Amino acid sequence: MIQKPVDPRLLRLSRPARRWVGVAAFLSAAAAITTICAGFLIGHITAGIIEGPTPSPQLFIALGVAATLRGLIAWARHRFGHIAAIDVVTDLRARTLRSLALRDPRTLDRAHWRTILSSGIEGLAPYLTGFLPALAATFIATPAALAVIFYVDAPSALIALITLPLIPLFMWLVGTLTQGRTEKRLRDLSVLSEQMLDLVAGLPTLKAFRRTHAPAKEIERLSHAHHRSTMQVLKIAFLSGFVLEFLATLSVALVAVGIGFRLIDGSITLAAGLTVLVIIPEVYNPVREVGSRFHDAQDGLAATHEVLSEIERPRPQAPSVSTLPPHAAPSSDSGIVVNFDRLSVQGRDGTRPKNLSGTAQPGQITVLAGPNASGKSTALLVLLGITTEGVDGQAIAYGPEPIDVSKLWKRVSYLPQRPALSPALVGEAAELSLGQRQRVAFARELERERELLILDEPTAHLDEGNARIMLQCLRKAADSGVTVLLASHDPLVLDAADHIIEVNS
Template identity: 60%
Template sequence: MSTPQTKGPVDPRLLRLSPATRRWIFLAGILTALKTLSTVAMGLLIGQMTAGIIETPGSSLPRTELIALAIAVGARGVLAWAQDRFAERASTQVTVDLREKTLRHLAHSDPRTIDQALWRTRLTSGLDGLGPYLTGFFPALAATIIATPVMLAVVGWLDVGSMIIAIITLPLIPVFMWLVGTLTAGRTEQRLHDLAVLSGQLLDLIAGLPTLRAFRRHQDMATQVKRLSSQHASSTMSVLKIAFLSSFVLEFLATLSVALVAVGIGFRLLSGDLTLAIGLTVLVIIPEVYAPIRDVGTRFHDAQDGLVATDEVLKLLSTPLLIDAPSTLNRRSLAGGLEVSVEKLRAEGRDGPRPADLSFIASPGQLTVLWGPNGSGKSTALLAVLGLATEGISGEISVKDASGQEFKDSSLWEHCTYLPQRPVIDPESVSDYAELSLGQRQRLALKRELGATLLLLDEPTAHLDPENAAIMIKQLQEEARQGTTVLAVSHDPLLRAAADKVVEVK
């Protein structure tokens, strides 16, 4: 298991791939700068007004300064509200954008190489952790870059001695943050890995529960689930322990630093080297010098899940797609159709080649069925024709039209439709999508994809009763009669009986 690559607090890959992140960075910088100015105005006004009351007992508050203070406080409140509002909106946009791009990339990758349990965790609870990064960690980082230098400059303008103390104590917090961050990153990735293993095990257990109950072995899995749950709880607690310890130390360092400045101001007030107005103003502003850096350390742990998952997502998105498929299918038919020729196709795996030396020709106007037992490599053959399966693949595959022109990659996808065993239908176009059974989804997906020159189907009748399976088979036969090349994977005797050509897959 690899540790996340160090890309700095803001990953340049995220900026490059997510326009919403770039917009939020620009907006957060503006809001942080305005908040900093309002905070400085509040500090100066509070210091001056408090010193006037102390030095002149019984005097009333200056009306002009009181109105200015109210405006500064109101402005800071409005800016804080705007920052939270836009941060939540940006977080949602970035998360949805990354999920969409990642799913599209995975959909055009070799499914045999995808760890579904791990990616399920990364795209759900993992990317959900990106919210605290964008809404908490990033604004705190922006404040560190903008507010801390400005506040430090204001303190230096008021009192050089306090600025020197702040400059000496400030580096302690980033050094400790780096030490904690190095330790936390690896443990957070381990926690996500344990969660992925646990979720995958539970899903497998639920799927196989009827079989386990039939053989009275379902109780044996309880021990395994308890062990995985205990492992996940242990890794989670290790992260929480570090988070608690680091938060305590960060608060202690920030409080101690402010206390050192306050002690210095107190001694100089007693000696008469500093006015009360300046001393009070510095005491009001100096916590704001440390607050952004302290918040960065505190928010760092909240953002770790998102940063670890985002690092893996950005690694995936940085790799080129196997096929840059068009977003919409080109329905223009090709004269003469497309002929699929496969010669000695082999797909090496842990259990040997599946399929092994598979050869066939799927011609236009015919329903060709790849027939064989589960695990023989039928689905892999379809993926190889599409260009999605590349690892361990050997043999010759060509898709040509009547003139001999070869189609591959994106040019092939423009004239081809692939219907997997579990098709995904756009929920925006089907309001009751969640209510559809898997068989209904297959029928609806096939109906929408008819009209392509090449039709590839993986177990199209697997989830249908005989009556609906006969309806689908009739649709496939009619599509073949219109000149379409129909290539289906199946072990359904009904589809085999209706096929124009049956290819045994061993």
């Protein structure tokens, strides 16, 4: 699918993007005005030096001011463009992560989104810093320059009008070739990334069986595939750059040749001819820049399309408790009761869990116990409204009345197996182990002091000492009236449990 030059969803969903588009339009208009003024000044100053009379000092001062303003505008575009790129990428990444956090983890392609949210979306920076300003200049500077040239020399403007459409035509043709190759490159990179991560995770096993060299051929094959797809994109990009430069240069040359012949027969003044020659590149440069910058930003555009689609994706709604049949689960005037009533979830690997029933009461540590892949985590996801497909039976939280999922999230703390820390802690947490990150996330969830505490395999990455400390904290929370619900098969957790619900598949 061919991407639009500007996805309206980007402007609608990202406030930093909207703000930067307005700034880029203003800077493009200012740059166009200063360039046109500089063109008039250069033309008249040069003609005055050659033909007389000698230009006044005020013209030189005005030219210096115009040049200085042009430099300041270029600096501002570069400076503010990079700031805007950082803000937009950070905003989109955070919103996408919040959206993915509500997705069913059983169906989430982690390798794909890891690539999209890292190297993929970072490619949006050239689009924001280069393409959008060039596009704004195309709609502002190009018409303004054409109008001025038409006022000064109509024949030159006619040549520009005839040759100008050739640049976007060839830009569209080359862009059609680039789109599919860019998406293929991202897919190859996702596969290579996932393969490498699996290899790193399995290195201890491979080393134990002396098979560390076995995956080398597969890694080499994937690397060559990524190399080929990248080179295909680069070849098209170089081709497009050559075509755009050739057409723009040829178009300016045609205008210059026409002016030269008319200067010979005296049908145009030297001042007018020089003015047109200075301004005419501004007719083609923005369009040419749009083409070259567009190819630079293809990775970012492909990733942004998926990011915006994910942000806008309608969320599956968990069934409202008001539509569920009456249930005899006990209620609590203080605290939250969680009840599983013959809960079964149909997945790719069968029904897991199957006919799960049990109740978690306030003031108790309740554990969903069972072997790996029995459906413990899935039961928690159903309770939280994250998993909604293939669900039979009920998983409902009660106060005095059943609690709707949307209201439950305001009263629950949830610690998944692989917690994601706050964006403010990303730099500090980069070197933390998974167990350390889990302890940090657990401490932050306790600080929220919610009525229901849900933890999925909380001690899986902890040593025995830290696991006992965590269980002591959970015991204090339960003694204060919190409903503590865990999914685990750790013997330490089972020994600390007040109530165990067996999960079978």
